Amino acid sequence: DTAVSQTPKYLVTQMGNDKSIKCEQNLGHDTMYWYKQDSKKFLKIMFSYNNKELIINETVPNRFSPKSPDKAHLNLHINSLELGDSAVYFCASSQDGGSPSPLHFGNGTRLTVT
Amino acid sequence: KQEVTQIPAALSVPEGENLVLNCSFTDSAIYNLQWFRQDPGKGLTSLLLIQSSQREQTSGRLNASLDKSSGRSTLYIAASQPGDSATYLCAVRLKGGSARQLTFGSGTQLTVLP
Numbered sequence: 482d483t484a485v486s487q488t489p490k491y492l493v494t495q496m497g498n499d500k501s502i503k504c505e506q507n508l509g510h511d512t513m514y515w516y517k518q519d520s521k522k523f524l525k526i527m528f529s530y531n532n533k534e535l536i537i538n539e540t541v542p543n544r545f546s547p548k549s550p551d552k553a554h555l556n557l558h559i560n561s562l563e564l565g566d567s568a569v570y571f572c573a574s575s576q577d578g579g580s581p582s583p584l585h586f587g588n589g590t591r592l593t594v595t
Numbered sequence: 596k597q598e599v600t601q602i603p604a605a606l607s608v609p610e611g612e613n614l615v616l617n618c619s620f621t622d623s624a625i626y627n628l629q630w631f632r633q634d635p636g637k638g639l640t641s642l643l644l645i646q647s648s649q650r651e652q653t654s655g656r657l658n659a660s661l662d663k664s665s666g667r668s669t670l671y672i673a674a675s676q677p678g679d680s681a682t683y684l685c686a687v688r689l690k691g692g693s694a695r696q697l698t699f700g701s702g703t704q705l706t707v708l709p
Contacts, residue, residue: 485638522682524639524699571638583629584686584697586638 484508487572487587494562495595502557502590504572510585512577513555515547518569518589527570530555531577562594597622599687601700608675609708616670616703618685623663626688630659630670633682633702642683643670647690675707 487504494500506513512531516524528547529536535547544560559566569589576582598621608614618628627646631639643652643659645668651660658671668685682702689696 521701523701524684524686526697573639583641583644584631584639585641586631588636588638 484585485572485574485587487570487590489590490588491591491593493593493595496562496564498562499558499560500562500592501559502570502572502592504555504557504587506553506572506574506585508574508576508585510574510576510582511552512575513549513552514573514575514584515555515557516571516573516586518571520568524571527557528555559592564594567592567594597687597689597698599685599698599700601683601685601703603703604701605704605706607706607708610675610677612675612707613671613673614675614705616672616683616705618668618670618700620666620668620687620698622687622689623666624690625663626690628659628661628668629686629688629697630657630668631684631686633684635681639684672705675705677707677709679707680705 485506514529515527518524527538527541530549546558548556569591571589572587573584575584600619602617625647629644630642632642633639645652645661656673661668682704684702686697686699
């Protein structure tokens with residue numbers, strides 16, 4: 482009955498490859514997010530998406546693209562992986578309309594690019 | 596641009612002590628402030644959410660206060676236990692913004708020694 486689940490937990494891949502991370506939430510929330518946590522533990526938002534709009538942090542390279550097949554899923558695709566992409570990526574969800582709820586996070590995907 | 600700072604970066608205390616974690620933010624026009632806990636290899640767990648109109652929130656041994664005018668929040672943990680060991684992050688959402696505009700601090704790593 483995990484609220485926000487993301488897979489895989491660990492991902493090790495070589496430079497230049499294309500990879501995807503999946504995220505699903507069963508909370509009925511209307512908004513989902515992808516965050517990147519760097520080695521200094523700073524969390525920075527990459528994308529937020531609800532059924533109305535996708536908002537992209539302008540600092541995110543266009544090699545990163547979110548894909549949402551439905552409101553319960555927001556997958557992250559990364560093309561041409563680079564060493565600097567190594568980090569922990571967190572999916573999150575919230576109810577942004579009505580009475581906003583706290584963010585609920587997945588357990589993270591540790592990406593290592595070699 | 597909102598900046599969130601947490602001091603100290605790391606804290607080690609013996610079991611049973613009461614402790615205070617600090618969070619400061621530069622833009623006082625906030626909508627709410629949220630405290631999270633992050634365990635190693637895990638996602639973030641929401642602890643307390645304080646709306647801008649509130650001064651404090653309590654949950655069990657945790658008490659979070661908010662002083663918008665001075666741009667500060669504190670998280671008070673009473674009678675600390677080894678299970679409280681984790682990284683604690685605060686995040687601020689600006690007024691007029693949405694959860695996608697949360698700005699996180701870099702966290703305080705707490706170790707409670709048995």
